Amino acid sequence: MQKKVGLYFGTFNPIHMGHLAIANHMVEFSDLDEVWMVVTPHNPHKKKSTLLADHHRLEMVYRATEAYDNIKPSNIEFGLPQPNYTVNTLAHLEEKYxxxxxxxxxxxxxxxTLHKWKNNxxxxxxxxxxxxxxxxxxxxKEEFKNHPKITKVDAPIMEISSTFVRNAVKEGKRITPLLPQKVWEYIDEMNFYKS
Structure with missing residues (x-):
C-alpha cells in the first residue's frame, strides 16, 4: 500500500508548538501516514536579515520532531534551483519516491492565493x-469551496507566529511554553533572535 505523506512547507524560523500541533493533528485525524516539515531555503535573491541559515532552521525542525514517529524534517528543497516553485518540488519528490x-x-x-501559484x-x-x-x-474562494481535491481539516486554530516568537526572544521574554524544549535550548545556546 502506498504511503501517504503530507507536505507542510515553511521557513520554520523558528518552528513552534503551533506548527507541531497542526502537523500532529494532520497525522492523527486525516488519512495521512506521515507529515514532512519541508524547510523552505533562503531565497538568494531576497535580503531577509531575520531568516536564520537553512541548516539552523533544519536543525530546529529535527530537534522539534525527533519524538514524533510520523512527523519528519525535510531538506528536499535545499538542492533544488532557486527560486523554486512547489510544482517543481512535487515533481522531484514523485521521481525520488x-x-x-x-x-x-x-x-x-x-x-x-493558490490560483496565483505556478501551474496551480x-x-x-x-x-x-x-x-x-x-x-x-x-x-x-468559490472555486475552492467544494473542490474534490481539497479537504478542510478541523485542526485547532493556533495564533502563534514565528514573528511573535522572534520578537519576544529579542525582548527577553520567557516564551518556553510556545516552543519545543529542545528548540528553545538551541535558540538560547546559539543566541538566535537576540539582536
Missing part, C-alpha cells in the same frame, strides 16, 4: 490539499 503519494498541507489564507491547475489535478483553519477575515 515513486511508491509514495504526496499531498499538500496549507492554511486557509494560503489557499486563497496541475497541482490541483494531481495532488490532494489539506487545509487547516487560520484566524483570518478572508473567505475561501
Amino acid at each position: 515513486p511508491d509514495y503519494q504526496f499531498a499538500l498541507i496549507m492554511g486557509e489564507d494560503n489557499l486563497n 491547475e496541475v497541482i490541483l489535478e494531481r495532488f490532494e490539499v489539506f487545509v487547516y483553519p487560520r484566524v483570518t477575515s478572508t473567505t475561501i
Whole structure:
C-alpha cells in the first residue's frame, strides 16, 4: 500500500508548538501516514536579515520532531534551483519516491492565493490539499469551496507566529511554553533572535 505523506512547507524560523500541533493533528485525524516539515531555503535573491541559515532552521525542525514517529524534517528543497516553485518540488519528490503519494498541507489564507501559484491547475489535478483553519477575515474562494481535491481539516486554530516568537526572544521574554524544549535550548545556546 502506498504511503501517504503530507507536505507542510515553511521557513520554520523558528518552528513552534503551533506548527507541531497542526502537523500532529494532520497525522492523527486525516488519512495521512506521515507529515514532512519541508524547510523552505533562503531565497538568494531576497535580503531577509531575520531568516536564520537553512541548516539552523533544519536543525530546529529535527530537534522539534525527533519524538514524533510520523512527523519528519525535510531538506528536499535545499538542492533544488532557486527560486523554486512547489510544482517543481512535487515533481522531484514523485521521481525520488515513486511508491509514495504526496499531498499538500496549507492554511486557509494560503489557499486563497493558490490560483496565483505556478501551474496551480496541475497541482490541483494531481495532488490532494489539506487545509487547516487560520484566524483570518478572508473567505475561501468559490472555486475552492467544494473542490474534490481539497479537504478542510478541523485542526485547532493556533495564533502563534514565528514573528511573535522572534520578537519576544529579542525582548527577553520567557516564551518556553510556545516552543519545543529542545528548540528553545538551541535558540538560547546559539543566541538566535537576540539582536
